[in-house]
Amino acid sequence: MGQLIKVCKALTVAGSDSGGGAGIQADVKTFQEFGVYGMSVLTAVTAQNTTGVQGVYPVPLDGLEQQLTSIGSDLKPDAVKTGMLFSGEYIESVAFFIKKFGWSNLVVDPVMVAKGGASLLGEEALEAMKMYMLPLAKVITPNIPEAEALTGIEITGDEARHEAARILFNMGADYVVIKGGHMEDEFVSDLVYNGNEMCELIDKRVYTKNTHGTGCTFSAAVAAELAYGKTMENAVRNAKKFIQTAIEHGIDVGSGHGPVNHFAYRRILHEQH
Ligand SMILES: Nc1ncnc2c1ncn2[C@@H]1O[C@H](COP(=O)(O)OP(=O)(O)OP(=O)(O)O)[C@@H](O)[C@H]1O
Numbered sequence: 001m002g003q004l005i006k007v008c009k010a011l012t013v014a015g016s017d018s019g020g021g022a023g024i025q026a027d028v029k030t031f032q033e034f035g036v037y038g039m040s041v042l043t044a045v046t047a048q049n050t051t052g053v054q055g056v057y058p059v060p061l062d063g064l065e066q067q068l069t070s071i072g073s074d075l076k077p078d079a080v081k082t083g084m085l086f087s088g089e090y091i092e093s094v095a096f097f098i099k100k101f102g103w104s105n106l107v108v109d110p111v112m113v114a115k116g117g118a119s120l121l122g123e124e125a126l127e128a129m130k131m132y133m134l135p136l137a138k139v140i141t142p143n144i145p146e147a148e149a150l151t152g153i154e155i156t157g158d159e160a161r162h163e164a165a166r167i168l169f170n171m172g173a174d175y176v177v178i179k180g181g182h183m184e185d186e187f188v189s190d191l192v193y194n195g196n197e198m199c200e201l202i203d204k205r206v207y208t209k210n211t212h213g214t215g216c217t218f219s220a221a222v223a224a225e226l227a228y229g230k231t232m233e234n235a236v237r238n239a240k241k242f243i244q245t246a247i248e249h250g251i252d253v254g255s256g257h258g259p260v261n262h263f264a265y266r267r268i269l270h271e272q273h
């Protein structure tokens, strides 16, 4: 007779990346690495590889809603992460179901544009993101261009980044993490704001072209840690360690921007023991 094991569960609501480095695939791989049971609701299928995005095919709205209902009627996630949400209409629907099922520990990664420049969210969706998703978020994890789009502030230095964090906090998230991968410094700093204190998570910049999926992986790691009941402070600190190791040991596949290494953290821990 098999033994049944109780596990923590995390759900990602995002787009599929056929190339396996970002989107749903990055999220579920990351959940697995953290020992969390991963579930997924697809908003869209992207035809994508390390050289870019070749196509975006949304899942029909009723298909999105049925997936959310299927999860909600049977499996209660301990944390939920959203990534590519495709459109304002889809955002409104996802927010409706999150409220309906009372899901908490929501990590909103406001994915807008893929690294190569392809749009993953309609411009009309910005208002829906602010109106429906941010008030539900435990944490929002924009990169610099996303923080700029949501706040209307040009982030040219620390002062502006702090101001953007305050504005995002006032839109309703309990915590704001503005990721610093897009800045050019020797160290990469992610700014964390809880409405009270600003704190920075800092590590050395890795000079590599293999950074596909960094944002998805970081926010999925935060969700996995929240699913375990970790505090936000510990969740973001451990997620930063996880992504740093994954970038340092990037994977050599494809001819373009290769993916980060989702199993590096576990491998390295094993090698050390
Ligand atoms: N070259 C790098 N070296 C070290 N850490 C990095 C590097 N690039 C990004 N990071 C880290 O990776 C995480 C994601 O940051 P980034 O700003 O790249 O997100 P993103 O733009 O949303 O990523 P994505 O390409 O998936 O959309 C952050 O924790 C950031 O500090």
Ligand SMILES: Cc1ncc(CO)c(N)n1
Residues within 6 Å of the ligand: 014, 015, 016, 017, 022, 023, 024, 046, 048, 083, 084, 111, 113, 114, 115, 120, 212, 213, 214, 215, 216
């Ligand atoms: C499906 C998907 N979601 C998110 C990103 C952001 O990197 C991507 N490239 N593809």
